[in-house]
Amino acid sequence: MLIKAPARAVGAAGIYYQDEIHQDFGKSTDRFGEFYSLLWHPLKLHLNKKPVTLVPRNMCTWGSDTLDMRRPGVKYEFKSTFEPWDDEQARVVRESLQLLRQGQSFQLQAPTGFGKTMCMLDVIARVGVKTLVVVTKEDIKKQWEKQAGKILGLPPAKVGMIQGDVVRVAGCPLVIAMIQSVCKPGRYPEDLFKDFGLVIWDESQLASAEKFSGSAFQIPAKLRIGMSATPRRKDGREVVFEAHVGPVQVKTDLSYLTPTIIKTISPWKLPWRMNRNTGEMEPLDHAPKRDAHVIRMLVLNKPRNKLIVAFTMQAMARGRQIIIFSALRKHLEILKHSLLSAGAPISDIAYYVGGMTEKARDQAAKRPVLLATYKMAEYGTDIPTLDTAVLGTPRAGVEQIVGRIRRKLPGGQKKRPLVLDIVDGTSDLYSRYWGVRRTWYTKIEAEILTR
Numbered sequence: 001m002l003i004k005a006p007a008r009a010v011g012a013a014g015i016y017y018q019d020e021i022h023q024d025f026g027k028s029t030d031r032f033g034e035f036y037s038l039l040w041h042p043l044k045l046h047l048n049k050k051p052v053t054l055v056p057r058n059m060c061t062w063g064s065d066t067l068d069m070r071r072p073g074v075k076y077e078f079k080s081t082f083e084p085w086d087d088e089q090a091r092v093v094r095e096s097l098q099l100l101r102q103g104q105s106f107q108l109q110a111p112t113g114f115g116k117t118m119c120m121l122d123v124i125a126r127v128g129v130k131t132l133v134v135v136t137k138e139d140i141k142k143q144w145e146k147q148a149g150k151i152l153g154l155p156p157a158k159v160g161m162i163q164g165d166v167v168r169v170a171g172c173p174l175v176i177a178m179i180q181s182v183c184k185p186g187r188y189p190e191d192l193f194k195d196f197g198l199v200i201w202d203e204s205q206l207a208s209a210e211k212f213s214g215s216a217f218q219i220p221a222k223l224r225i226g227m228s229a230t231p232r233r234k235d236g237r238e239v240v241f242e243a244h245v246g247p248v249q250v251k252t253d254l255s256y257l258t259p260t261i262i263k264t265i266s267p268w269k270l271p272w273r274m275n276r277n278t279g280e281m282e283p284l285d286h287a288p289k290r291d292a293h294v295i296r297m298l299v300l301n302k303p304r305n306k307l308i309v310a311f312t313m314q315a316m317a318r319g320r321q322i323i324i325f326s327a328l329r330k331h332l333e334i335l336k337h338s339l340l341s342a343g344a345p346i347s348d349i350a351y352y353v354g355g356m357t358e359k360a361r362d363q364a365a366k367r368p369v370l371l372a373t374y375k376m377a378e379y380g381t382d383i384p385t386l387d388t389a390v391l392g393t394p395r396a397g398v399e400q401i402v403g404r405i406r407r408k409l410p411g412g413q414k415k416r417p418l419v420l421d422i423v424d425g426t427s428d429l430y431s432r433y434w435g436v437r438r439t440w441y442t443k444i445e446a447e448i449l450t451r
Contacts, residue, residue, distance in 0.1 A: 003055060006063025011070055011220040012193075014060030018051045054217055056243035057224075058105070070222040073129030073197015076173035080125035082118055082151045085403040088254045089119055095250045096123050096225070100198075105224035107241060107248040111255035116227050117143060120200055121151045124174065127223070129197030132162075133176045134215055136207050141176050144202070148174055167192070179207050183214030190218075198223040201245070209237040216244040256406035259389075259417035261441050261448045262311070266424040267303035270294070286429060288396075295393055298424065299331035308390055309338045311420050315388045316344065316368055320415060323370040323383075325401060326392035329353060332371040335392070339369065352376060374401065384409050390420040394427075396436040419446075 003021070007014035060066075084090040092110065099106050100123070110116050124131045135141045141163075148154045152174070160172030163181050169192060179201075181187065199221040201212065216224075226245040272281045286294045298304070308324065315322050326332050336349055350364035352372035364370060365383045374395065384407040391398065405417040421437060424430040441448055 003059055003061055005061060007060040007066050009067035009069050010057060010060055013054040013217050014057055016053050016055055018053045021053045058246050059243050069220060071194055071197060071220045072222050074195045075128055076130055077128060078125035078152050078173065080122045080151055082122035083400065085115060085400055088252055089115055092250055092252055093119050093122050097126055099249055100127055100223050105246045106250060107226040107245055109228060109230065109248045109251040111229050114252060114255060117147050118151060120227065121147055124198065125152060127198055130195050131174050131198040131200065132196040132219065132221065134179050134182060134199065134201045135176060136179050136203055140202055144176050179211050179215055182218065183211040185214065185218065193219045196221040200225045200227060202227050209240040213240055213244065255408055257408055257414065257417050258444060259402060259406060259419050259446050261419045261421050261446050263448055263450045264307060264420060264422050266422045268298055268301040268424055270426040271297065288429065291429065295327055299328055299334065299393065305334060305338055308335060308392060309342050312339060312369060312390065313342050313344065320388045321368055321386050322388040322390065323372055323386050323404060324390040324392050325372055325374050327374055329373060331392060336371055344369065387415045388418045391422060394424050394430040394433050396433040398437050399440060
């Protein structure tokens with residue numbers, strides 16, 4: 001539905017004189033047969049002393065005299081640490097950036113669990129302008145706040161908020177707004193939104209068409225993205241979102257399976273040493289990024305390695321494809337020899353480590369058991385047939401690692417992913433690592449079984 005006449009101006013919406021718009025234009029019918037209007041006739045808004053009608057931006061025609069009132073936004077320099085889980089996430093980021101750099105707004109459609117928030121934070125960093133994220137629920141707001149700290153390194157003071165009477169925008173490169181607040185005309189000063197160059201509506205399918213329109217008519221950011229798991233709306237008014245933002249131009253059907261976590265208590269014990277100054281025994285000192293000496297001892301623990309081998313052999317017997325992760329190649333070599341001693345055919349085992357050719361990696365990807373370093377397989381490894389992961393050495397963040405086995409097989413069936421998570425509880429540091437992993441497992445609703 002496009003208006004042939006050029007708009008007088010385009011900002012948050014297209015501006016037309018009321019007498020230029022036919023009284024029936026902009027009326028639409030949802031799939032339930034109910035009529036609704038896409039237009040807004042603000043009583044107090046005039047142009048050249050003539051009353052105007054606001055039209056969703058994507059319905060407007062641009063003319064040579066159309067005044068561009070869209071806001072480019074205040075520039076910011078972000079630093080993103082985002083690394084895509086796989087080629088599909090990388091594609092979504094790449095295609096989104098291509099559209100935005102062409103000045104196009106669009107809808108992004110990706111299923112729940114795809115990692116839309118992480119992808120869009122990387123997009124925000126690359127676009128480099130002050131950004132407003134409009135959300136519908138408190139938990140979605142908290143998710144953005146948390147991920148903004150993790151991926152963009154933004155402290156809480158730099159993540160602004162618009163919610164009710166709380167307005168914290170100045171000095172914040174990223175601001176999160178509740179749609180219930182920003183959908184009401186006149187609630188906030190008009191210039192509140194002038195510094196935003198990009199606006200993202202998250203889970204836009206959850207907002208009512210009226211609230212979404214109310215917010216879109218007020219935010220003049222030049223670039224717009226609507227994120228959702230599905231463009232189909234319960235109220236049947238999908239056209240509202242296309243009218244304000246644009247069509248779905250970036251889409252993925254790839255979703256992720258929810259794993260079962262096999263939590264296992266490690267038989268390994270953290271060594272104690274005598275403190276030369278006090279003469280007292282105390283746990284061997286180690287800290288994040290300063291624990292290589294402890295890891296080197298841990299991987300030599302035979303009962304712990306036996307536990308990994310036994311689990312792997314059981315998984316192989318059930319027709320699973322397993323990837324065993326470790327921080328050390330030496331550990332992978334030990335595990336390979338142990339697996340062979342336990343009866344695993346040598347043809348079923350392959351390394352997946354740095355320095356391999358692409359052909360060698362492709363061949364390894366077909367084996368039932370892959371022995372991989374965290375560094376090699378954490379980012380960019382795309383083997384959808386993997387369904388079982390073993391966390392061979394302790395670490396805190398496992399989103400990308402476990403993501404290796406959560407891929408659905410295109411058009412095929414796949415066993416529910418399994419993760420062997422070994423908790424080395426005699427180390428306070430590694431116990432805290434487990435706490436971080438457990439929090440993420442809970443977030444993705446993974447089942448945790450203890451054995």
